[in-house]
Amino acid sequence: MKSFYLFLALFFFFSVSVKAQKVFSVNYQNQADVKVYVAKYENQADLKVFKLKYTNQVGQNDGKWFFTDYQNQANKTLFFVDYENQADLKIFFVSYENQAGWRNNSKRHLMY
Template identity: 70%
Template sequence: MRKLFLTAILLLTFSISNAQKIYSTNSENSADVKVFVVQNENQADLLVYKEKYENQAGKNDGKWFFTDNSNQAKKKIYFEKYENQADLKIYFVDYENQAGWRNSSKKALMY
């Protein structure tokens, strides 16, 4: 029982720490989510801050760390050229405390 509990805690911790590691793919078909970068903050569903270090990646709160390999990422995204073809509209912010959801109905896309 104790081993089972410890294993569950470790798996949960691993999955949480892996929450917002993102890989940008060149193929629309291999992406989990199609995103479009909007010009203005008020048009975005999610305000995204690019973290410099993997251990700073957030928990579905807009703090993204871009990985070099797709197998290290929790989500694979594709940057759409047209807004109407995207699942999620994002805006890149300059400061970590600005990151977050503006449209919480889209939050499930990044889980």
């Protein structure tokens, strides 16, 4: 029975410590935690994002996102806006994992 409680405690600890890199795109702005604009150029972005293929690759708040199939699997919900001035966060999708990261650290709190 002790091992069950230990497992439960560890599971809770690790599930809480995930840094919101599992994301889900919602259809309505009022459902979103963060409003996101996809910039046309890298130098316009607050965050350079790399799309992960597998959920087990998710790490810290470092710009490596895994898009979940269901909203309840995500740590953050996103709504993609059409105009830059509507966004909380501006991102740019990169082609390689090592290019991902924050360009504007003052917005980092949005993805915790």
